[in-house]
Amino acid sequence: MSTLLRHLPVLPIVLPLISGALLLFLPQTRTVLRSSIALLTTLAQVAIAAYLVYRLIYPQPGLLEHGVEVYALGGWIAPYGIVLVVDRLSALMLALNAAIALPVLVYSLASWDRIGVHYHSMLQFLLMGLNGAFLTGDLFNLFVFFEILLSASYGLLLHGSNSVRVKAGLHYVAVNLTGSLIFLIGVALIYGVAGTLNMADLGVQWAAMAPNDRSLFEAGVGILGIAFLIKAGIWPLNFWLPTTYTAASPPVAAMFAIMTKVGVYSLLRMGSLLAVPETPAPFAGPWLFYGTVATMWFGIVGMLAAKQLTRLVAFSVIASSGTLLAVVALGVTSAIAPVLLYLIASVPAGTAFFLIAGMTERLRVNAVTETMAPQPTTYTAFMAGEPHEVGDNELDEVGVAIPAALAFLGMAFVSCTVLTTGLPPLVGFIAKFSMISALLGAAMDQSSMDAWLLIVSLLAAGFAGLFAFTKRGMRSFWSTGATTPRLRFIEAMPVAFLILLSVAMTVLAGPVMSYLDLAAEWLHEPSFYIRAVLPTREVLP
Amino acid sequence: MELIYSLAIGVFFACGVWLLLRPRTFQVILGLALLSYATNLFIFAMGRLTLDRPPLIDPNVVADASLYDDPIPQALVLTAIVIGFATTALFLVMLIASRGFTGTDHVDGVEKGE
Numbered sequence: 272m273s274t275l276l277r278h279l280p281v282l283p284i285v286l287p288l289i290s291g292a293l294l295l296f297l298p299q300t301r302t303v304l305r306s307s308i309a310l311l312t313t314l315a316q317v318a319i320a321a322y323l324v325y326r327l328i329y330p331q332p333g334l335l336e337h338g339v340e341v342y343a344l345g346g347w348i349a350p351y352g353i354v355l356v357v358d359r360l361s362a363l364m365l366a367l368n369a370a371i372a373l374p375v376l377v378y379s380l381a382s383w384d385r386i387g388v389h390y391h392s393m394l395q396f397l398l399m400g401l402n403g404a405f406l407t408g409d410l411f412n413l414f415v416f417f418e419i420l421l422s423a424s425y426g427l428l429l430h431g432s433n434s435v436r437v438k439a440g441l442h443y444v445a446v447n448l449t450g451s452l453i454f455l456i457g458v459a460l461i462y463g464v465a466g467t468l469n470m471a472d473l474g475v476q477w478a479a480m481a482p483n484d485r486s487l488f489e490a491g492v493g494i495l496g497i498a499f500l501i502k503a504g505i506w507p508l509n510f511w512l513p514t515t516y517t518a519a520s521p522p523v524a525a526m527f528a529i530m531t532k533v534g535v536y537s538l539l540r541m542g543s544l545l546a547v548p549e550t551p552a553p554f555a556g557p558w559l560f561y562g563t564v565a566t567m568w569f570g571i572v573g574m575l576a577a578k579q580l581t582r583l584v585a586f587s588v589i590a591s592s593g594t595l596l597a598v599v600a601l602g603v604t605s606a607i608a609p610v611l612l613y614l615i616a617s618v619p620a621g622t623a624f625f626l627i628a629g630m631t632e633r634l635r636v637n638a639v640t641e642t643m644a645p646q647p648t649t650y651t652a653f654m655a656g657e658p659h660e661v662g663d664n665e666l667d668e669v670g671v672a673i674p675a676a677l678a679f680l681g682m683a684f685v686s687c688t689v690l691t692t693g694l695p696p697l698v699g700f701i702a703k704f705s706m707i708s709a710l711l712g713a714a715m716d717q718s719s720m721d722a723w724l725l726i727v728s729l730l731a732a733g734f735a736g737l738f739a740f741t742k743r744g745m746r747s748f749w750s751t752g753a754t755t756p757r758l759r760f761i762e763a764m765p766v767a768f769l770i771l772l773s774v775a776m777t778v779l780a781g782p783v784m785s786y787l788d789l790a791a792e793w794l795h796e797p798s799f800y801i802r803a804v805l806p807t808r809e810v811l812p
Numbered sequence: 813m814e815l816i817y818s819l820a821i822g823v824f825f826a827c828g829v830w831l832l833l834r835p836r837t838f839q840v841i842l843g844l845a846l847l848s849y850a851t852n853l854f855i856f857a858m859g860r861l862t863l864d865r866p867p868l869i870d871p872n873v874v875a876d877a878s879l880y881d882d883p884i885p886q887a888l889v890l891t892a893i894v895i896g897f898a899t900t901a902l903f904l905v906m907l908i909a910s911r912g913f914t915g916t917d918h919v920d921g922v923e924k925g926e
Contacts, residue, residue: 411888411891415891415895418895418899421899422898422899422902425899425902425906426902429906429909432909433913434910434913434914434921437906437909437910437913437921438910438913438914438920438921440906441837441903441906441907441910441919441921442919444899444902444903444906445832445840445844445903445919448844448899448900448903449832449844449847451895451896451899452844452847452848452851452896455851455854455855455892456851456854456855458855458888459851459854459855459857459858459885459888460858462855462858462884462885462888463857463858463859468884
């Protein structure tokens, strides 16, 4: 047992890898077996992530006493070997990832996993990539995990392929392949100057770097930052995002809601480690600030213009990415913990919204069968044969109608709107309120125009979201001719779970906030992280 | 050697970027391939250009860093090549699927002016 506990940090990567590979070999007809394997693996990931968070809150002797646990793969110590690092932020991201993966998986069991091949494997590989990206303490491994999650996302985007998905997928893949190459160039430049790719070691090297090396290193970090900003969906690098998210099938889009946050996480992490003596351009400062404020306004205009619910949610994802990074860029230390709260409040809401969108599509029954019907081309192309059941066309026959289906959808829609726009009483409000209060403090003290600009943008994003979602909701639920959709329990439950999760976060806002405060403090004080990864190295302040 | 090497990388990059911005899917994929060649060469160059130096330590020779080449960029290049190869293959499949769905090889799925 204690051996297993010591190897806990690597399990979120190894488990989905094994189960995803295993699922490749099971025939498509073994639906129950396949679903149970996928479900069990995801449940295990939830348990592991929850335990890692628990262990950080109640540290045990010998483990995680300093709030950072380092797992040296193969026993090779950093900076020579590759390490996985669990601190409060990465444990939080792992938990968030697992907490949205579980409902997405359950939702897709209703029918979506059978409209194409290998859905479960690709979802597990996506989870592996995400978990790995949150855990790794090495830049090149970050690249590898990015590639794993992107490859899985290419497959998932095309899942149940039709011409819309292939067209959006073509652009998505082209943009992300270019982004990966930019990532590699940045990594190569950084290695060329610093001679290491261990993130903690980079922090040490950067603090002590000779002046004539600095400019080249900054160029490398800048190029790397561009790659992260593409992933995070920051204007003007985000034109691929709304089309892609709209084209993807609902559970896939729901899972994609966290993918922009990988970019945000990487920026936060690198920015924190390179903070001494001065954070390079793409990770902080005016450069990032004005870009992200522009992103917020891009999201606002997009939300107001969007006609489809999925497109609207995609633009709200962009706006939330912009919000997160704008506050980080402004460098108000007291606003970091509220930003993290906003992160864990907005991601489940976005996920739930995409799932709801999948169900409200059914209000227009005819449109569903036309646009969503899977086309057989890809099955023959992969010589995989037709899946054993094509769920989409049968949705109207199978499933027991929940009597209050429309009422449930309406309530879920309202809750998600409240969460996303930051209205009381849910956790979105607490997050936005504490963010604005911290920003107001900064605006008053330093009389900074930037803080005022950000407050105005934040409020505008809230208003625009409220207006757009209300308009969209009225059209979906109150329009004449809307039929009562037939929901299956298995589809309604995940949405309810995500909303209950937000309610739980609202009730437990105090403990959650104290955890996030510590996470923010650790981000602000990277020497904890560096000392844990490189215990023998002389740490510069 | 440095001059020729960097010129080669520059030419690859320039051609790759130009092709990437072209409207035909086949041109885009060739552009991506050229860009990835350029990137791989670039990573390789970041280990410094040296001649006649092995990347593996020989136990019979004195352990002196100046006698050896840096093996890490070579390992990175190998990984990058494998990943780039796989994703390019995947992109190729999508290109063919897109051609099948739309009947055109334009990146937007529609010919200009249609």
